[in-house]
Amino acid sequence: MTAPLLRPLTTTTWAWVHERTGWGYSNAGLIASGDQALLVDTQFTLDYTRQLLSEIAAAVPHARITTVVNTHGNGDHTWGNQLVDGAEIVTSATSAAHLCQEMGPGQLAALSRAEPTTAAHAYIAEHFGAFDFTGVQVLGPTRTFSGSESVNVGGVSVELMDLGPGHSAGDVAVHVPADGVVFTGDAVFNGSHMVVWSQHLSPCILACDQLLATGADTFVPGHGPVTGRAGMTGFRDYLERVWLQASAHAAAGVELADAARLVFEDQAGGWEHPERLFTAVAAAYREAGVDGIASGTMACVEGMAELAAASATCSASAGTTTMSR
Numbered sequence: 001m002t003a004p005l006l007r008p009l010t011t012t013t014w015a016w017v018h019e020r021t022g023w024g025y026s027n028a029g030l031i032a033s034g035d036q037a038l039l040v041d042t043q044f045t046l047d048y049t050r051q052l053l054s055e056i057a058a059a060v061p062h063a064r065i066t067t068v069v070n071t072h073g074n075g076d077h078t079w080g081n082q083l084v085d086g087a088e089i090v091t092s093a094t095s096a097a098h099l100c101q102e103m104g105p106g107q108l109a110a111l112s113r114a115e116p117t118t119a120a121h122a123y124i125a126e127h128f129g130a131f132d133f134t135g136v137q138v139l140g141p142t143r144t145f146s147g148s149e150s151v152n153v154g155g156v157s158v159e160l161m162d163l164g165p166g167h168s169a170g171d172v173a174v175h176v177p178a179d180g181v182v183f184t185g186d187a188v189f190n191g192s193h194m195v196v197w198s199q200h201l202s203p204c205i206l207a208c209d210q211l212l213a214t215g216a217d218t219f220v221p222g223h224g225p226v227t228g229r230a231g232m233t234g235f236r237d238y239l240e241r242v243w244l245q246a247s248a249h250a251a252a253g254v255e256l257a258d259a260a261r262l263v264f265e266d267q268a269g270g271w272e273h274p275e276r277l278f279t280a281v282a283a284a285y286r287e288a289g290v291d292g293i294a295s296g297t298m299a300c301v302e303g304m305a306e307l308a309a310a311s312a313t314c315s316a317s318a319g320t321t322t323m324s325r
């Protein structure tokens with residue numbers, strides 16, 4: 001297990017940030033005041049969630065977590081929900097509606113451990129095989145909201161933002177106006193490329209604009225280090241470059257796999273998992289109305305596995321394994 005860390009951002013907010021930025025290592029957030037606390041997301045496994053809750057108990061021993069906000073339905077942000085006793089679990093209505101389409105822990109564990117028969121299967125085994133999902137029972141929200149909602153946490157006003165579809169079918173961010181802090185969920189990645197599970201890419205750019213419009217100075221992404229306004233703006237502009245390039249390839253009739261390779265060449269940079277660019281390009285192709293673009297988790301994984309293999313072949317033939325951003 002790597003060494004995650006709960007660290008204070010202000011006197012009432014904390015960020016739980018993994019050192020690793022790869023699949024499954026998701027950040028979480030805490031807002032605590034008086035005897036109340038709000039937790040933004042749990043973890044992928046029960047072990048990681050226990051570690052998170054243990055560090056929270058040490059940091060704010062007098063506060064009880066009364067609310068968990070799930071920024072979206074992916075397991076790396078929700079599969080520890082069952083360990084937060086008595087808390088209400090809140091997410092957006094659009095996020096909750098999509099939960100039934102998420103891959104469950106049993107299915108993911110089985111895929112991760114079986115002998116791979118396809119490139120997509122091997123990709124899952126490589127990136128998820130190290131996680132232990134023993135005991136995970138998927139616990140969905142006890143309450144949903146739409147648009148926005150204010151929550152009072154021990155006198156601290158916390159704004160829940162329904163960002164709509166983007167990274168997932170329904171993304172949520174948590175804004176603490178008095179502290180200038182936003183917990184973005186997977187609307188923002190830092191240090192690894194964004195996965196786009198939803199049907200469209202341009203809403204991801206608009207979500208970044210919404211987050212910047214809060215005026216906050218501190219952004220805790222769903223994965224990777226905490227960043228500021230410059231980092232947020234850089235991420236937003238990266239998404240726009242990907243969208244513009246992918247849309248131009250779609251308009252020119254370039255095949256999706258070829259477009260993904262071309263965008264990869266320009267935008268891979270030094271971040272982890274550049275093969276995730278396939279999902280962003282595919283979303284832009286769907287948005288452009290290109291026929292026959294498969295959607296769904298396995299179609300995305302197949303595309304990422306193929307792009308990872310193609311880029312590895314290119315790097316080997318070029319005699320280099322590094323890229324500059």
Ligand SMILES: [Zn+2]
Binds near residue numbers: 074076
């Ligand atoms: Zn995530």
